[in-house]
Amino acid sequence: MKPAAFDYRAPRTLEEALGLLREHQDEAKVLAGGQSLVPAMNFRLARPAVLVDIARVPGLDRIDLDDPGSVTVGARVRHLDLEHNTIPGPLGVLLARTGRWVGHYPIRVRGTFGGSLAHADPAAEWCALACALDAEIHCRSANGARVVEACDFFEQMAFTTCLAPDELLMGVRLPSLGDSWGVGMAEFARRWGDFAIVLAIAAVERDGDSVARARIALGGVAGGPVRAAHAEAALSGRAATPESVAAAAAAAAEEVDPTGDIHGSADYRRDLVRTMVTRALNQALA
Amino acid sequence: MSWTGRSLRRFEDPALVRGLGRFVADVADNHTGARHAAFVRSPVPAGRIRSIEAPAGASVFTAASFSGIGTICARLDRPDFVPLETPVLASDAVRHQGEPVALVVAGSRAEAEDLAEQVIVDIEATRPVLDAAAATDPDAPAVHRGLDMPMGNNVVLDARFATDELEAAFEAADEIVEIEIRAHRQNALPIEARGAMAAHDPGTGRTTLTAANQMPHMLRTALADILNVPEAELRVVTPEVGGAFGQKMCVPREYVALVAAARLLNTTIAWIEDRSENLLASWHSRDHSYRLAGAFSRGGALLGLDADIVCNIGAYSNYPVTFGVEPLMALAELPGPYRLSQYRVRSRAVTTNLCPIAPYRGVSRPVLTLAMERLIDTAARRLGLDPVRVRRTNLVTEFPYSMPTGLPVDPGSYSETLETAVEAVDLEGFRRRQQQAAAQGRYLGIGFSVFGERTGYGTPAFAARAMEITPGYETVRLEMNPSGDVTARIGASPHGQGLATALSQLLADELGVEPRQVAVVHGDTDAAPYGWGTFASRSMVIAGGATKLAGQRLAARLKEIAAHHLEASPDDIRLEQGSATVAGTSIGMALPEIARLAHHSSHRLPGDMEPGLAVSATYDPAGTFSNACHAAVVEVDPDTGAVCLERFVVIADAGVEVNPMIVEGQIHGGVTQGIANALYEELVVDGDGNLLTASLMDFLPPTACEIPDIEVTHIQTVTDASITGAKGVGEGGAIGAPAAVLNAISDALAPLGIEVNEMPATPSRLRELIRQAVPASTAETAAAGG
Numbered sequence A: 001m002k003p004a005a006f007d008y009r010a011p012r013t014l015e016e017a018l019g020l021l022r023e024h025q026d027e028a029k030v031l032a033g034g035q036s037l038v039p040a041m042n043f044r045l046a047r048p049a050v051l052v053d054i055a056r057v058p059g060l061d062r063i064d065l066d067d068p069g070s071v072t073v074g075a076r077v078r079h080l081d082l083e084h085n086t087i088p089g090p091l092g093v094l095l096a097r098t099g100r101w102v103g104h105y106p107i108r109v110r111g112t113f114g115g116s117l118a119h120a121d122p123a124a125e126w127c128a129l130a131c132a133l134d135a136e137i138h139c140r141s142a143n144g145a146r147v148v149e150a151c152d153f154f155e156q157m158a159f160t161t162c163l164a165p166d167e168l169l170m171g172v173r174l175p176s177l178g179d180s181w182g183v184g185m186a187e188f189a190r191r192w193g194d195f196a197i198v199l200a201i202a203a204v205e206r207d208g209d210s211v212a213r214a215r216i217a218l219g220g221v222a223g224g225p226v227r228a229a230h231a232e233a234a235l236s237g238r239a240a241t242p243e244s245v246a247a248a249a250a251a252a253a254e255e256v257d258p259t260g261d262i263h264g265s266a267d268y269r270r271d272l273v274r275t276m277v278t279r280a281l282n283q284a285l286a
Numbered sequence B: 001m002s003w004t005g006r007s008l009r010r011f012e013d014p015a016l017v018r019g020l021g022r023f024v025a026d027v028a029d030n031h032t033g034a035r036h037a038a039f040v041r042s043p044v045p046a047g048r049i050r051s052i053e054a055p056a057g058a059s060v061f062t063a064a065s066f067s068g069i070g071t072i073c074a075r076l077d078r079p080d081f082v083p084l085e086t087p088v089l090a091s092d093a094v095r096h097q098g099e100p101v102a103l104v105v106a107g108s109r110a111e112a113e114d115l116a117e118q119v120i121v122d123i124e125a126t127r128p129v130l131d132a133a134a135a136t137d138p139d140a141p142a143v144h145r146g147l148d149m150p151m152g153n154n155v156v157l158d159a160r161f162a163t164d165e166l167e168a169a170f171e172a173a174d175e176i177v178e179i180e181i182r183a184h185r186q187n188a189l190p191i192e193a194r195g196a197m198a199a200h201d202p203g204t205g206r207t208t209l210t211a212a213n214q215m216p217h218m219l220r221t222a223l224a225d226i227l228n229v230p231e232a233e234l235r236v237v238t239p240e241v242g243g244a245f246g247q248k249m250c251v252p253r254e255y256v257a258l259v260a261a262a263r264l265l266n267t268t269i270a271w272i273e274d275r276s277e278n279l280l281a282s283w284h285s286r287d288h289s290y291r292l293a294g295a296f297s298r299g300g301a302l303l304g305l306d307a308d309i310v311c312n313i314g315a316y317s318n319y320p321v322t323f324g325v326e327p328l329m330a331l332a333e334l335p336g337p338y339r340l341s342q343y344r345v346r347s348r349a350v351t352t353n354l355c356p357i358a359p360y361r362g363v364s365r366p367v368l369t370l371a372m373e374r375l376i377d378t379a380a381r382r383l384g385l386d387p388v389r390v391r392r393t394n395l396v397t398e399f400p401y402s403m404p405t406g407l408p409v410d411p412g413s414y415s416e417t418l419e420t421a422v423e424a425v426d427l428e429g430f431r432r433r434q435q436q437a438a439a440q441g442r443y444l445g446i447g448f449s450v451f452g453e454r455t456g457y458g459t460p461a462f463a464a465r466a467m468e469i470t471p472g473y474e475t476v477r478l479e480m481n482p483s484g485d486v487t488a489r490i491g492a493s494p495h496g497q498g499l500a501t502a503l504s505q506l507l508a509d510e511l512g513v514e515p516r517q518v519a520v521v522h523g524d525t526d527a528a529p530y531g532w533g534t535f536a537s538r539s540m541v542i543a544g545g546a547t548k549l550a551g552q553r554l555a556a557r558l559k560e561i562a563a564h565h566l567e568a569s570p571d572d573i574r575l576e577q578g579s580a581t582v583a584g585t586s587i588g589m590a591l592p593e594i595a596r597l598a599h600h601s602s603h604r605l606p607g608d609m610e611p612g613l614a615v616s617a618t619y620d621p622a623g624t625f626s627n628a629c630h631a632a633v634v635e636v637d638p639d640t641g642a643v644c645l646e647r648f649v650v651i652a653d654a655g656v657e658v659n660p661m662i663v664e665g666q667i668h669g670g671v672t673q674g675i676a677n678a679l680y681e682e683l684v685v686d687g688d689g690n691l692l693t694a695s696l697m698d699f700l701p702p703t704a705c706e707i708p709d710i711e712v713t714h715i716q717t718v719t720d721a722s723i724t725g726a727k728g729v730g731e732g733g734a735i736g737a738p739a740a741v742l743n744a745i746s747d748a749l750a751p752l753g754i755e756v757n758e759m760p761a762t763p764s765r766l767r768e769l770i771r772q773a774v775p776a777s778t779a780e781t782a783a784a785g786g
């Protein structure tokens, strides 16, 4: 379990980093926290010829709260920084609740928000969260910048995004949820710190006793994160009751099409979807 | 005050916790010029090797390079046993995924892996057979083609035992309870995987193998026999070893290949196994299936037991204990601590295209205990009796007791541990709490397991298994050095147990020195006497017994010298606090003074006493049983199938505890592995024989987050089967825990009519059982409960 030979580069400016990516294209890989890439290299599943370490590129580790309607999380913000709720309002609560579920403490110290999205594990918490909130993903290459909607960013094949080989994920813009929003997160994994078998993220806008809008995203049930559109529809505009929660959860279980693996059959995952959506919604509505 | 019985902090730990322990990988890193090996392994579970192509000029060894080298093969002398030979590297057939086909040597491990990728092995894959039951089908492919299998296709052991009146017992029964138990394949998972460094010294012609291993002398003998070199040309050293649990007991093909290659290249070669290799191809464990039928009276008395046991032993045998250890131990010890007169059992070993099995902490006992304890609980539920009461009815209370197979059981505290556990968990209070929880839709459960752990058995016990290589005794060579401190050289080979500390405590009591003044030397065949190493909960009993005997001999010598110089009788000399004094007086000699004299003024020794202060002793006991009762309290989440362990209680009887803290540590570690076996760890292969759990992403040992506090209470029953009074305790934690956990889960799910008989009891398995029991369940409860 030793990586194949590679070159290591540590650019000090964004231009230099983008230049290296342009020069080496497919042969290069961005190194952020290394918590997914380095194991993959040790297994020789990833064999980049050049590693472009972005640790020294300035500006990527900021959480930008300047815009009242949104929060922009820099690509290199560590999982742990988000878990330690520094962001006000329900968005901060959701980020903190979700962050605790990402791996183990040492992994959260090193692993990055942008790295998680770029890696696009089908069970990654941040990917589901980005999808639930219709985050904007800011990307940049030597040729220019573009913004991609989260749900378009993830392909429905595991570990695949629309990032081009020479593109850097710069940051992610999330809507700051107002006080009318409630948030919930439920995950089932075999042990603390394991990737989810199934996870559900819910953000629900209340309008008195009823639900104005519901956003529900799931992880672990497809090649990438998915929105539970039928479940959202089943709840939006309805009274917030145990019955409507149950109906939404049943709709979510109905609309997913998971595949099985050694930790759970397709049936088991579908069954867990219902339970996790129920729990996430109950938390969001509490 | 005696040192025995004190929880001295372990002398081994300061180095380990400060990162100063030297493991084989450290030794290799610090060895200038060491080259590194990687193995090319079979990607398929069954096939014929057509060709192997290596880059020109590269150091690549295949079976052809090792012509003249023997196979690895240990035998049992019984008619129902088919010996299997393991080639050092696969020659024509490959029989399991990960089987080593070639060894490559390069300047570093990374370069060796690069080189291994360039070796092209062309294998014609054939249909594998993976499942033990399927393998016995006459039409199934033969794993060892051409080998005569008189007992059935792929059946390599078929042992039977029966008492005379089993049928009558079943006819007389009020209730016949039948269960099937399945224990899936697991990996012992020591934190340090395997690894070794073979250094050939062209000057002396000797080869030293520094290896992660628990039986250094046995390994030396095996290497000598297989490579056909005199044993004196070989030295085996075990540095710090990071856990073993049986996985480092049997002779690995990789170590043999390494020594052979080092001798051919006249160099030093290290191989440090990585986790993927370890999970794929080190040794696997468990993989047993049991079918039990118990004949019970209405009152819960066990009248007869009928068992059919099948062990999937994988593609090859192991050396020295053979695959026979799994089915034969199960056959001999299944009835456990329950009085039983009528017993019939058939126990088979079946070879398949899976990684070979080696003993793992407890060997067959975790599974046989699971089987018996599940039978008792199932019977209790069927008869409408309390499981504790059924245990009370059947537990052995009079000693010595003889199992139906003739195995003698020495005094133990089977009922006492049960009663103490019942109190410790407040069974009545728990039952009330369980009912209240049930009213809220929550599933709480409690499970007990009572078992005996056969430990410290010497040559006679192993001889009963008809082993060609019969382990058993231990020797200790003891010397007081001129400076008055003591060196004990032992054949046992501790690897994390703290044995050096405990033996020092025994010697301090015999010799009147401080434990700190004792150095224990082990794990070097050039420095330690021939012995069998550390396994089977034997070291405190056997090496401890030999240590005590040697200590007594040395004490007698010291007393004789002191008596001579103090003009007293040896009987009046006391060895205390570093001196030999005449009882009741202040007249005495300091031990260093005696030691100087014995070594440096030997002309002043009494009579014809030989110079120096070296003695030796050997101990070879028949064996004893320690025992314990485990109790687990769980809550099962019916919506996910997850099990949360609320409490884990152990009432343990290990006889005299030389160092209670070490005993407790062994129990904690064992219980943790038992919980791992019960709930988490499983090696999964797909239908084509590919291992799907090839990394720690998928093979799941629990972490500190998943393991509850383990509450241990001690009971001590004296035995004269061990001269220190100590009974072995290394395996008990692992033996009892799976049964307690699965009984607790079954108790929790009893309202749904679910009995859990498969381990590990994973969430998906439990949820499936719950869904079958309650078709339209139950996210509604979660919704309502919120």
Ligand SMILES: Cc1cc2nc3c(=O)[nH]c(=O)nc-3n(C[C@H](O)[C@H](O)[C@H](O)COP(=O)(O)OP(=O)(O)OC[C@H]3O[C@@H](n4cnc5c(N)ncnc54)[C@H](O)[C@@H]3O)c2cc1C
Binding pocket: A029, A030, A031, A032, A033, A034, A035, A036, A037, A038, A039, A054, A075, A076, A101, A102, A103, A104, A107, A110, A111, A112, A113, A114, A115, A116, A118, A119, A121, A123, A124, A125, A126, A163, A167, A168, A169, A170, A193, A194, A195, A196
């Ligand atoms: C034991 C263990 C448990 C884990 N458990 C979880 C878990 O439960 N949930 C979870 O979500 N994750 C888990 N992880 C993964 C962890 O969260 C990683 O940190 C994360 O997936 C990747 O982030 P990173 O910064 O470490 O990225 P790296 O490993 O450095 O990179 C990952 C990939 O993203 C690319 N990349 C990284 N940053 C950028 C960028 N700015 N622009 C373009 N491409 C980029 C890299 O080229 C690479 O392909 C676990 C990891 C381990 C080792």
